[in-house]
Amino acid sequence: MIQRMLPILTIAALATMAACNQASDNAPAADVQAADFILRNGSIATVNNTSDTVSAVAIADGKILAVGNDEQVSERAGPETTIIDLDGKVVIPGIVDSHIHALGYGLHISQHVMFSTGERLTVQDMLDGIEARAKQLEAGQWVYVRGPYSLDFVEEGRLPNRKELDIVAPLNPVFINMQGHVGVVNSAAIALSGVTKDTPNPENGIYVHDPETGELDGTMYEFPAFTPFLRHLPPYNFDVRVNAVREADKVFSRLGITTVVNLWAEPENLAVLRQLEKANELTVRWSMVYRLAPEVFKGKSLSEIEGLLKEFGLPDDSESDWVTVNGVKIIYDGFAEAAYMHDEYLEDRFGEGWKGVAFWDQESMQAVMEVCAANDIQVFVHVAGDRALDDVLETMDAVNDKYSLAGRRWTLEHASTEPTAENLRQVKEFELLVSTQQAMGWSIGKTFKETWGEERGSTFAPNRSWLDALGHPYVKAGSDNRPIDPFIGFWSFIVREDVDGRVGRPDQILARDDVLRMYTANGTYGIFAEDKWGTIEVGKLADMLVLSDDIFSVPAAQIRSIQPVMTIVNGEIVFQR
Numbered sequence: 001m002i003q004r005m006l007p008i009l010t011i012a013a014l015a016t017m018a019a020c021n022q023a024s025d026n027a028p029a030a031d032v033q034a035a036d037f038i039l040r041n042g043s044i045a046t047v048n049n050t051s052d053t054v055s056a057v058a059i060a061d062g063k064i065l066a067v068g069n070d071e072q073v074s075e076r077a078g079p080e081t082t083i084i085d086l087d088g089k090v091v092i093p094g095i096v097d098s099h100i101h102a103l104g105y106g107l108h109i110s111q112h113v114m115f116s117t118g119e120r121l122t123v124q125d126m127l128d129g130i131e132a133r134a135k136q137l138e139a140g141q142w143v144y145v146r147g148p149y150s151l152d153f154v155e156e157g158r159l160p161n162r163k164e165l166d167i168v169a170p171l172n173p174v175f176i177n178m179q180g181h182v183g184v185v186n187s188a189a190i191a192l193s194g195v196t197k198d199t200p201n202p203e204n205g206i207y208v209h210d211p212e213t214g215e216l217d218g219t220m221y222e223f224p225a226f227t228p229f230l231r232h233l234p235p236y237n238f239d240v241r242v243n244a245v246r247e248a249d250k251v252f253s254r255l256g257i258t259t260v261v262n263l264w265a266e267p268e269n270l271a272v273l274r275q276l277e278k279a280n281e282l283t284v285r286w287s288m289v290y291r292l293a294p295e296v297f298k299g300k301s302l303s304e305i306e307g308l309l310k311e312f313g314l315p316d317d318s319e320s321d322w323v324t325v326n327g328v329k330i331i332y333d334g335f336a337e338a339a340y341m342h343d344e345y346l347e348d349r350f351g352e353g354w355k356g357v358a359f360w361d362q363e364s365m366q367a368v369m370e371v372c373a374a375n376d377i378q379v380f381v382h383v384a385g386d387r388a389l390d391d392v393l394e395t396m397d398a399v400n401d402k403y404s405l406a407g408r409r410w411t412l413e414h415a416s417t418e419p420t421a422e423n424l425r426q427v428k429e430f431e432l433l434v435s436t437q438q439a440m441g442w443s444i445g446k447t448f449k450e451t452w453g454e455e456r457g458s459t460f461a462p463n464r465s466w467l468d469a470l471g472h473p474y475v476k477a478g479s480d481n482r483p484i485d486p487f488i489g490f491w492s493f494i495v496r497e498d499v500d501g502r503v504g505r506p507d508q509i510l511a512r513d514d515v516l517r518m519y520t521a522n523g524t525y526g527i528f529a530e531d532k533w534g535t536i537e538v539g540k541l542a543d544m545l546v547l548s549d550d551i552f553s554v555p556a557a558q559i560r561s562i563q564p565v566m567t568i569v570n571g572e573i574v575f576q577r
Helices: 070-074 102-111 123-136 160-166 189-194 225-231 240-257 267-278 300-310 362-374 386-402 422-428 439-443 447-454 452-459 464-468 487-495 512-518 520-526
Strands: 037-040 042-046 056-060 065-068 082-084 092-093 095-100 143-146 174-178 184-187 207-208 218-220 258-265 285-292 323-331 379-383 412-416 433-436 475-477 544-547 564-569 574-575
Touching: 037 070, 042 056, 042 184, 042 520, 056 070, 065 070, 065 189, 065 447, 095 102, 095 475, 095 512, 095 520, 102 143, 102 240, 102 258, 123 143, 123 160, 123 174, 160 184, 160 189, 160 218, 174 189, 184 225, 189 218, 189 225, 218 225, 240 258, 240 267, 240 564, 258 267, 258 520, 267 285, 267 323, 300 362, 323 362, 362 386, 379 386, 386 422, 422 452, 422 464, 433 464, 439 447, 439 487, 447 452, 464 475, 475 487, 487 512, 512 520
Parallel strands: 037 082, 042 092, 095 258, 143 174, 258 285, 285 323, 323 379, 379 412, 412 433, 433 475
Antiparallel strands: 037 056, 056 065, 092 544, 174 184, 184 218, 207 218, 544 564, 564 574
């Protein structure tokens, strides 16, 4: 086996595992390749076109050698073949997380204060963690805080404010980033930024002021408001980023995530992944999607845009199965607090008549899309609100008049509101994909209802509407890090509960078979890799999971507790319990 292979001695979760390195009594013929190892006596969901379930699979040289019943597959056993008895355990293809901030996650768990854990918190819990981190640092060093998932997890329904942060970290600038759309800073950070109480709100961003004093209370919304602070954070050196990928891969392998589509990638991080690939250290396949900053492209000519994309190294001609650059991401609007809507928000925290923000003007977005179409660059568009969906599809309609979008597999990320008949017509005509993250209906569901209103908030992620209209493989699943555990995500798709257990739009619940396909075969289709991996079929790369419980038959509530007892990537066991 390859160097990265872990020793197969015992696996506690597989109670009747056969002895290792057993030779078959009937070795394969000389001209038939023998398997490196065989999984047998299981329930293996192939997720092929006919959704076949088999009992055994043989693996050799990183690929699937044979699929079928125990007797058929045993014909591939040779003197050096390892036989693993699954004792009826369920096997599925490896999970493809089609929307995740993977490198950021590695930095969060290795460098930052991390509150995106799924645990209920109090403001004091957060302050205690920030204070502990500040005491580990020298004066002036930044305390960067990630999370929680949303205010739904904070007992007081708010984040710490500027004054509270000043008490626990008086000598260190603090930046709390709640999943990219809400932030809080302390006085030390404000002093460095140059932002004052008289600084006007940036376009598409908000600074919150104390209603009594008019001073900044430290809270802000959306990335344009974050920029004066983020520019002062020191960059991470190459070695720190290498370690972040290693740490992230460990978690992903433990959770059964075998492919990540990193939707906030930066070109300079490609070298990090290439080094780890060359060293044979990666245990997860990485697809990179570069974020395009709207201010960089605004007003640029088509030739200027083409030059900028070529500087990014796009389109990518790599043939790697481990690290690819699949395209670019356009973040058109905000999210829970700032998704671009036709109708006003329920809450008035942003002022009367608030309908969210659009970060791109349609002219600039159309120009970028035209250049991408002309150069065969895949486009992934963050679109959360209903007005945003209309705008993006209108822009794509104009691009489609010049360059047919069919077959390009451009993707709507989130597509969080109920599509209209016209939306569905356009999406089908352009053969777009929808990437949906139902776990956010659990982790942010209350916030959606409080800000969007009960009806719109309950409809977040109208997955049944999309799947019924588009069918497989055009709807795929991801996490957006909220949380990254795919089995919490899987559970969310089939129950649609928020943190209080309230079900939003039960008519949008999906069947388990559909969700599995969205997390596997559809995920690889979304990055043009469906012929290489994503299903358990002969000739494909051997990415698969052995599960602790039967995901097809356990009560729904138990799905979120399922764990892989074995994760196999490229024919190698990269994690086992």
